[in-house]
Amino acid sequence: MIYCTVNGNLFDATKATLGINDLALQRGYGIFDYFKILNGRPIFLEDHLDRFYRSAATMRLPVGFSKEAVKGMIHELIEINDIPDSGIKILLTGGYSTDGFRMGVPNLVITHAPLPTYGSFQINGIKVITHRHQRQLPEIKTIDYLMAVWLQPYLEERQAQDVIYHDGKLVTECPRSNIFIVTKDNRILTPAKNVLKGVIRKQLLNLEHRYPVAEADLTLDDLYEATELFITSTTKNILPVIQVNDRLVGNGDPGPVTRSLASKLDELIYEIQHTVD
Amino acid sequence: MIYCTVNGNLFDATKATLGINDLALQRGYGIFDYFKILNGRPIFLEDHLDRFYRSAATMRLPVGFSKEAVKGMIHELIEINDIPDSGIKILLTGGYSTDGFRMGVPNLVITHAPLPTYGSFQINGIKVITHRHQRQLPEIKTIDYLMAVWLQPYLEERQAQDVIYHDGKLVTECPRSNIFIVTKDNRILTPAKNVLKGVIRKQLLNLEHRYPVAEADLTLDDLYEATELFITSTTKNILPVIQVNDRLVGNGDPGPVTRSLASKLDELIYEIQHTVD
Numbered sequence: 001m002i003y004c005t006v007n008g009n010l011f012d013a014t015k016a017t018l019g020i021n022d023l024a025l026q027r028g029y030g031i032f033d034y035f036k037i038l039n040g041r042p043i044f045l046e047d048h049l050d051r052f053y054r055s056a057a058t059m060r061l062p063v064g065f066s067k068e069a070v071k072g073m074i075h076e077l078i079e080i081n082d083i084p085d086s087g088i089k090i091l092l093t094g095g096y097s098t099d100g101f102r103m104g105v106p107n108l109v110i111t112h113a114p115l116p117t118y119g120s121f122q123i124n125g126i127k128v129i130t131h132r133h134q135r136q137l138p139e140i141k142t143i144d145y146l147m148a149v150w151l152q153p154y155l156e157e158r159q160a161q162d163v164i165y166h167d168g169k170l171v172t173e174c175p176r177s178n179i180f181i182v183t184k185d186n187r188i189l190t191p192a193k194n195v196l197k198g199v200i201r202k203q204l205l206n207l208e209h210r211y212p213v214a215e216a217d218l219t220l221d222d223l224y225e226a227t228e229l230f231i232t233s234t235t236k237n238i239l240p241v242i243q244v245n246d247r248l249v250g251n252g253d254p255g256p257v258t259r260s261l262a263s264k265l266d267e268l269i270y271e272i273q274h275t276v277d
Numbered sequence: 278m279i280y281c282t283v284n285g286n287l288f289d290a291t292k293a294t295l296g297i298n299d300l301a302l303q304r305g306y307g308i309f310d311y312f313k314i315l316n317g318r319p320i321f322l323e324d325h326l327d328r329f330y331r332s333a334a335t336m337r338l339p340v341g342f343s344k345e346a347v348k349g350m351i352h353e354l355i356e357i358n359d360i361p362d363s364g365i366k367i368l369l370t371g372g373y374s375t376d377g378f379r380m381g382v383p384n385l386v387i388t389h390a391p392l393p394t395y396g397s398f399q400i401n402g403i404k405v406i407t408h409r410h411q412r413q414l415p416e417i418k419t420i421d422y423l424m425a426v427w428l429q430p431y432l433e434e435r436q437a438q439d440v441i442y443h444d445g446k447l448v449t450e451c452p453r454s455n456i457f458i459v460t461k462d463n464r465i466l467t468p469a470k471n472v473l474k475g476v477i478r479k480q481l482l483n484l485e486h487r488y489p490v491a492e493a494d495l496t497l498d499d500l501y502e503a504t505e506l507f508i509t510s511t512t513k514n515i516l517p518v519i520q521v522n523d524r525l526v527g528n529g530d531p532g533p534v535t536r537s538l539a540s541k542l543d544e545l546i547y548e549i550q551h552t553v554d
Binding site: 004006013014015016017018019020021022023024025026027028029030059060089091093094099100101102103109111113116133136137142143144145146147148149150152153 | 281294295296298299300302306307336368370371376377378379380388390393410414419420421422423424425426429430
C-alpha cells in the first residue's frame with residue numbers, strides 16, 4: 001500500500017478523496033509541484049518548495065501549513081512508503097467552494113509514486129511536434145494541462161513523444177519541460193519569456209560548463225537550425241530531441257554538447273543524492 | 278439534504294467525493310454543462326445535453342451513459358431534491374488516471390443547487406472591466422476557469438461584477454456569459470469567433486424581434502461606442518452592462534432595446550416553463 005497525505009493526514013492513496021465541490025474539480029483551479037526522491041533523499045527540495053509557495057501566493061491560495069510542516073509530511077511519506085527512487089507531488093486546490101466559483105480553504109494533497117522512466121528515449125532521443133498555444137499564467141505551476149492532455153492522442157497518431165508550444169513565431173516550452181537548443185556556434189539557449197521556470201533549467205543556467213547556457217528569444221527557425229535540441233524536467237533531467245515535425249535535428253542523433261551537459265547534471269544530482277547532511 | 282449523483286448513484290451532496298487521482302483534480306481536465314429548472318421543469322434541456330455530448334466528444338471523454346439515462350438521473354434529482362427554481366450541473370471528468378496524466382474512465386457528477394440571483398444588478402445593470410485573454414479550446418465548455426477565478430479579487434478591487442476578454446483588438450466573451458452590443462443604428466451584434474456558444478445566445482439569434490440579432494467581429498472600440506451593452510447566460514438571462522472600465526455605456530442606464538429583448542426572452546422561458554407536454 002502507498003500512503004498519501006490530505007491536509008496533513010495519512011491515507012491509503014487508492015482510497016483518498018476530495019469532496020466534489022473542490023474548485024480544482026469544478027473550475028480547474030489549483031497549483032502543484034513535483035520533485036524526485038533518489039536514494040531516499042529529496043532532490044532540489046528547497047527550489048521546489050520555494051516555487052510551490054510562490055505559485056500558491058500568486059494564485060492567492062494560502063498553503064495553510066508552514067514549509068517545515070510540509071517537509072514533515074514529505075519525510076513521513078518517504079519513510080512510511082519506502083520507495084527509494086520515486087516522485088512526490090504536492091497539490092494545492094482552490095478548496096471547497098460554497099457557490100462553485102469562489103475559492104474556499106485550499107486542500108493540500110501530497111502523493112508519492114515510483115518514478116516514470118523514458119526507456120530508450122532517454123538515450124536515443126525523442127520526436128516532438130509543434131503546436132500553437134500559450135499557457136495562461138505561464139510562470140505559475142498551475143494544474144492547467146488541458147491542452148497537453150487533449151493533444152495526447154494527436155501525438156500518438158504522429159508518433160511523437162512531446163509537443164513544443166509556440167506563438168506563431170517564438171517558441172516557449174513543452175507542456176511539462178523546458179526547451180534548450182545548441183546553436184551552430186555552440187551557444188546553449190533557452191526561452192526566457194512566458195515559460196514555467198523549471199528547477200533543472202535553473203541548475204543548467206548555473207552550471208559551470210565549457211559552453212555557457214543563456215536565456216534568449218528563440219524562433220521556430222532557431223529550432224529548425226539548431227545543431228542539437230533537448231528538453232529538461234525533474235523526471236527527464238536532459239532528454240535529447242532528434243526530430244521536430246518532419247525535420248531531423250542535426251544528423252538525427254543526440255549530440256555531444258547534450259551528452260556532456262547530461263553527464264555534468266548527473267554528477268551534480270549524484271553528489272546531492274549521496275551527500276551526508 | 279440535497280442529493281447529487283456520481284456515475285448514476287445518489288449521494289448526499291455534502292458527502293460525495295472523487296478519488297484524488299481524477300484527471301480533473303490533477304490536470305484540470307473535464308467538461309460540464311449547466312441548465313435551469315423552473316417550476317420543476319428543465320429549461321432548454323435538449324440544447325444543453327446536445328452541447329454536453331458535443332463537448333465530451335471533442336475532449337475525447339466517453340460519457341458512458343446514454344442521453345436518456347442522463348435525463349433519468351436529472352429527473353430523479355428534480356423529484357427527490359424538490360427545489361422548484363434551481364440549477365443542475367453535469368460534470369464529466371478525465372477519470373482516474375494511472376499515471377496522473379493519461380485519461381481514465383470519466384466520472385459523471387450531477388449536482389443540483391438553488392439558482393444564483395443578481396439582485397438589483399439584474400435591473401440596474403453591472404460594471405465590467407476588460408482583460409486580455411483567450412480561453413483555450415473556446416468552443417468547448419471545459420472546466421478551465423483558471424483566469425476567471427484568478428481575476429475575482431481584482432474585479433472586487435475595481436468594484437466590477439464581470440470581465441470581458443479580448444485579444445488586444447477583438448472582444449470575445451465574459452468568462453461565463455456571451456456579450457451583445459446595440460449599435461447606433463440599432464443593430465444587435467455578438468462575437469462569432471473564439472467564444473463558447475451559449476444557449477441563451479442561440480435563443481436570441483433565433484428570436485423574432487424588431488431589430489435582428491447577428492454575429493459579427495466586435496472591437497474594443499465597438500464596445501465603447503455601443504449605445505447599449507448586455508451579457509447573457511443561463512442564470513443571468515439578459516443582464517445589462519452600464520459601464521466598461523471607466524466609460525459609461527450610453528447614458529449609464531440600461532437601454533430600451535435591452536429591456537425589450539429581455540422581456541421577449543422572459544416570455545419565451547415563461548411559455549416553456551408552463552407548457553403542458
